[in-house]
Amino acid sequence: MHTNTYKKDFSNIGIRMLISTAVIFLIQTYVQKFALTLFPQWQDDVTLLLVVSMVPLYLIGFPFSFVLMRNKDVPSVEKHPMTAGQLVVSFLICYGIMIVGNLIGLGLTAGIGLLKGSPVQNALLNVITGGSLWVTAIFTVLCAPVFEELLFRKLICDKVVKYGEGITVMLSGLIFGLFHMNFNQFFYAFFLGCFFAFLYVKTGCLKYTILLHMAINFWGTVLGSIILSLDQTKPYALIITVVYSLCVYGMAITGIVLLIRKRRSLTCQPGEIVIEKGQRFKTIILNVGMSLFCLAMLTVMIVQALS
Numbered sequence: 207m208h209t210n211t212y213k214k215d216f217s218n219i220g221i222r223m224l225i226s227t228a229v230i231f232l233i234q235t236y237v238q239k240f241a242l243t244l245f246p247q248w249q250d251d252v253t254l255l256l257v258v259s260m261v262p263l264y265l266i267g268f269p270f271s272f273v274l275m276r277n278k279d280v281p282s283v284e285k286h287p288m289t290a291g292q293l294v295v296s297f298l299i300c301y302g303i304m305i306v307g308n309l310i311g312l313g314l315t316a317g318i319g320l321l322k323g324s325p326v327q328n329a330l331l332n333v334i335t336g337g338s339l340w341v342t343a344i345f346t347v348l349c350a351p352v353f354e355e356l357l358f359r360k361l362i363c364d365k366v367v368k369y370g371e372g373i374t375v376m377l378s379g380l381i382f383g384l385f386h387m388n389f390n391q392f393f394y395a396f397f398l399g400c401f402f403a404f405l406y407v408k409t410g411c412l413k414y415t416i417l418l419h420m421a422i423n424f425w426g427t428v429l430g431s432i433i434l435s436l437d438q439t440k441p442y443a444l445i446i447t448v449v450y451s452l453c454v455y456g457m458a459i460t461g462i463v464l465l466i467r468k469r470r471s472l473t474c475q476p477g478e479i480v481i482e483k484g485q486r487f488k489t490i491i492l493n494v495g496m497s498l499f500c501l502a503m504l505t506v507m508i509v510q511a512l513s
Contacts, residue, residue, distance in 0.1 A: 212369070212481060213493040216377075219365060220495025222274050223381055224502055230267035237262040253337035260345045268353040275361040283367055283410035291412065295464055300418050301399055302461020304426070305454070307394030315389050318511050326511045328390040339431055346427045351419035358382040358399060359406045359415050369481060371407045372472035378403035386504035388510050399420065404472065432468060 241248060241258045248254040288296070315326035358378055366374045382399030383392045402415040433450045437442035465472075481489050490496065 209481075209485060209489055212479070212489050215369075216490050217495030219275075219362065219377075219381075219496070220493065220499040222387075222495075224495065224499040226267075226271035226274055227387075227499075227503070229270055229386060230263060233262045233267050234259055256341055256345065261348070264345075264349050264353055268357065271357055272361065275357060275365075277361060277364050280364045282364060283407055285410035286408065287411065288405075288409055288414055291407045293417070295468075296401075296414070297418055298422055298457055298461040299465045299468075300398060300422055300461065301425070302458045302463075302465060302477060303397040303401060304394045304422060306462065307397040308391040311390050311513035314393075315511065318389070322512055326389065327450050328388060335436075339428065339435075342431065343424070343428045346423045347420050350418045351423060354382070355402065355406075355412055355416045355419055358385070359402055360412050363403055363406050367407055368477045369479050370477035371404070373477070373481070373486065373490060374407055375400050375403040378406075381499075384500060384507075387503055387506045389507055392507065402478060404474070407474075414497035 208417065212245045238255075238258050245254075248258065249441065259340050271340070319325045358381060362378050362381060363374050368375055379398075379400030382402075383396030384391055386395045396417075405418070406412060433447055436446060438444060438447065
């Protein structure tokens with residue numbers, strides 16, 4: 207094999223992800239338009255809007271992506287179980303890097319908002335936090351972790367791990383971050399995607415990343431929504447909010463400290479195919495498929511931020 211063959215491998219992944227993302231976007235858009243044409247009153251119901259957006263995503267969009275990205279004759283990553291302690295440490299690290307990524311995203315979008323004269327909106331977040339808590343929990347805590355980990359870790363990592371764990375980790379994180387298609391979520395999705403990919407290539411067990419993904423989404427989305435819904439004029443609500451906030455920052459700081467202390471042990475092994483350092487960006491990103499995917503996602507992110 208040579209460099210052009212390697213580029214074709216990554217280009218193939220980029221093209222398939224571009225097609226998958228376009229199909230998902232079109233399905234969500236047209237199903238929502240069709241539903242609102244039939245039932246215009248749903249426009250004022252945040253929960254129904256969430257259902258109309260998410261049901262086609264998980265019933266049609268992701269299954270289509272699984273078929274398109276399916277692996278043929280690709281060996282699975284070797285399995286190595288994690289201990290309960292390692293899982294707890296991993297959760298804290300996940301939480302720490304998520305908070306850092308979230309702060310970067312908030313800072314960037316705040317800067318864009320100042321430049322354009324109005325805040326950058328995160329439409330999906332507005333829908334999720336304004337709808338039924340149970341419906342939000344089903345989609346964010348149950349559906350999203352399972353479907354996303356299958357696509358962005360299992361299918362993508364299994365395809366790429368032959369080029370080395372480092373390349374696998376970075377590519378999985380990049381594609382996962384870009385897939386969210388907005389600057390609000392890109393950075394924390396990228397950081398989490400990289401760490402989830404690292405755990406997957408080290409353990410070969412998707413159940414760990416799914417469990418951590420569920421825990422992160424529950425703590426941030428569901429539990430956070432419950433806290434925000436409390437009547438802050440009540441003393442008990444204020445106490446709960448303060449305790450929750452202290453836990454958030456305490457867990458985040460602990461996670462970052464653990465990441466720094468364990469950084470030397472978080473090493474990535476080379477794969478059976480080695481791409482020379484000076485050729486990696488050109489081979490992995492500067493090919494037709496990945497370039498088109500990255501440009502398309504960045505364009506959507508910029509348009510979304512400036513609209």
